[in-house]
Amino acid sequence: MASQSSRLRSGRGAAAVAAAKRPAQKKAAKPLEKPKKPEKSGTITGPRKAAPQAAPKMAVKPAAAPVASAKLKRGSNGAVRVGIAGCAGRMGQMLLKLLISAPGVLVVGGTERRGSHVLGRDLGALAGGEPLGITIGDNPEPLFEGADVVVDFTSPSATALHAGIAAKSGTAHVVGTTGLDPDQMQAVSRAAQRVPIVMASNMSLGINLLEQVVEEVARILDADWDIEIVEMHHRHKVDAPSGTALTLGEAAARGRNVQLRRVSRRGRDGQVGPRIKGEIGFSAIRGGDVVGDHFVIFAADGERIELTHRASNREIFARGAVKAVLWAAGKRPGLYSMKDVLGFNLGTPSQAAPAGA
Numbered sequence: 001m002a003s004q005s006s007r008l009r010s011g012r013g014a015a016a017v018a019a020a021k022r023p024a025q026k027k028a029a030k031p032l033e034k035p036k037k038p039e040k041s042g043t044i045t046g047p048r049k050a051a052p053q054a055a056p057k058m059a060v061k062p063a064a065a066p067v068a069s070a071k072l073k074r075g076s077n078g079a080v081r082v083g084i085a086g087c088a089g090r091m092g093q094m095l096l097k098l099l100i101s102a103p104g105v106l107v108v109g110g111t112e113r114r115g116s117h118v119l120g121r122d123l124g125a126l127a128g129g130e131p132l133g134i135t136i137g138d139n140p141e142p143l144f145e146g147a148d149v150v151v152d153f154t155s156p157s158a159t160a161l162h163a164g165i166a167a168k169s170g171t172a173h174v175v176g177t178t179g180l181d182p183d184q185m186q187a188v189s190r191a192a193q194r195v196p197i198v199m200a201s202n203m204s205l206g207i208n209l210l211e212q213v214v215e216e217v218a219r220i221l222d223a224d225w226d227i228e229i230v231e232m233h234h235r236h237k238v239d240a241p242s243g244t245a246l247t248l249g250e251a252a253a254r255g256r257n258v259q260l261r262r263v264s265r266r267g268r269d270g271q272v273g274p275r276i277k278g279e280i281g282f283s284a285i286r287g288g289d290v291v292g293d294h295f296v297i298f299a300a301d302g303e304r305i306e307l308t309h310r311a312s313n314r315e316i317f318a319r320g321a322v323k324a325v326l327w328a329a330g331k332r333p334g335l336y337s338m339k340d341v342l343g344f345n346l347g348t349p350s351q352a353a354p355a356g357a
Contacts, residue, residue: 178243201243203320218255
């Protein structure tokens with residue numbers, strides 16, 4: 001009997017345990033079924049409501065964006081979006097080719113003057129490469145709005161206008177245009193109070209190094225050494241002396257602690273009299289297809305020092321401009337020179353000379 005009652009008790013205990021487990025299994029199953037009901041009914045609560053609304057927006061963006069704009073996504077990955085004003089000129093086309101292949105750069109547009117034969121053409125085709133899906137236009141405002149930096153090799157009047165647009169749009173401005181008059185330079189200076197502007201008559205490393213050397217030599221030598229600057233350019237150049245020559249003259253004047261406008265002598269013709277002590281002379285030669293030759297002569301009794309730079313390819317200027325583009329992006333407002341870009345200036349932003357090259 002004891003063993004029977006023991007078996008009964010153990011049987012009841014086992015039944016009780018089994019009974020206790022069965023409800024637990026049902027309870028565990030119910031939560032798995034509950035999430036399925038909302039999915040079948042289509043009722044979604046909480047954050048899920050936002051998903052159907054967000055999907056159409058994401059679907060609309062690719063359809064609305066032009067072919068060229070799709071490439072702008074690279075800009076969010078750190079690439080500098082660059083536009084080129086004057087993209088069909090000699091320097092503009094050279095710049096375009098380099099910028100298209102430059103790492104960390106995304107070309108987003110190009111402009112030319114009204115009536116230009118390249119208007120409406122594809123920017124990539126103009127550079128002799130694959131089409132970019134970007135049409136050349138004549139309105140600079142969209143160019144500045146869509147770029148982080150705009151490189152400008154145009155005319156003095158256009159550059160002064162572009163500087164104002166750059167200030168309004170918050171776009172960095174790299175200027176290689178030369179021959180600006182005082183009013184046009186003032187417009188650039190005003191814009192530089194709001195955006196970074198790199199302005200250089202010559203963007204080659206060699207010329208900027210020469211500028212430093214000229215300033216130092218002029219500082220060491222006294223006024224018994226006459227300074228003459230000679231430049232030669234191709235037959236199509238319209239301004240003289242070149243902006244680079246004037247920049248070298250400014251360097252010599254700084255070395256002597258004088259103002260160039262007070263000691264400058266532009267060419268000599270006829271009965272000009274003897275040379276005035278301390279003046280800095282300029283001579284300009286035009287002919288052929290010369291890219292740019294510059295000579296700075298320090299002449300004294302019995303000896304002469306000649307510093308020379310010869311440019312045989314415009315690519316040296318374009319390479320410097322690419323450096324300026326990458327450097328200018330994100331900089332504080334100010335008027336900078338290539339000496340800042342190349343690290344020759346350790347202090348405050350330099351005030352670029354009103355040059356024309």
